[in-house]
Amino acid sequence: MNALALLGVSGVLWFAFVWQIVLDELPCPLCLLQRVAFAMVGIGLMLNVSFGSRPAHYGIALLSTLAGMVSSARQVLLHIAPGDPGYGSPFLGLHFYTWALVAFFLLGLFIGGLLLLDQMKLKEAANVPRNPGWLGKLAIYSFLAIVLITVIATLLECGVGPCPDNPTGYLWMPE
Template sequence: MIMMLPFLTALVSSAGMVSSARQVLLHIAHGDPGYGSPFLGLHFYTWALVGFFVLAILLCGLLLIDKMTPQEAADTPRHPGWLGRSAGVSFLVILALNLLSTLLECGLGPCQDNPANYLWLPGQ
């Protein structure tokens, strides 16, 4: 399973590239202002495409310099340090907050194309 992790991460970065490239291609037409406000001149879906591409390149480099055999990798014990545990906790907190904000904004059904207010908050 440990040897599969870099390959699975590369697969996930490829899926992220495909979904963000789709979003870029939806807004690439001349005169289309894009969705959302730009950050440093680019929209966030463009930044996501750049980030996933850089992640894929870094993962390919890590796979190229890895000298462990599959048996060595399976026999090496791994324990996350404080940085790994804090990264895992941060990921779960961000995931929970995104789920909560999406539920407040869209409810249980599909979201509107351009939601302007929160569906589940009173007085909106």
């Protein structure tokens, strides 16, 4: 279940990156914070897949979902006024930050449920070596690849300084 959740988080990050490249819509600073929160959720899940389920790994993932909910809710509230077009193009009628808020909420519920289920078997499985299997390895490699690509894209967009509020181009790429 952790591997499937990690694949879901990877899918969200891959979709956002492809949307960024195909539609040439650069992420704003709050969008980047949401991507960081998704990456941190993924790190907690990846630790579970790689080393076995641990409450500390779930703690990383749950605290990251909370941070993601805060940053996406902040962005929703910034654009909630009537007539505000929002930031970026909508997908299925909602902007990405609204989808992120929904996704973080659902991830929090899912991870909390996994923690409850795993708590029953944690004592027996605590010292058992972990083999992630093909699905776990696919989830880990997909996640690590998109995190690396996102870091590179963010460096190209913002450099090492603060990102512009409404980015229009890549700082470190000629146009």
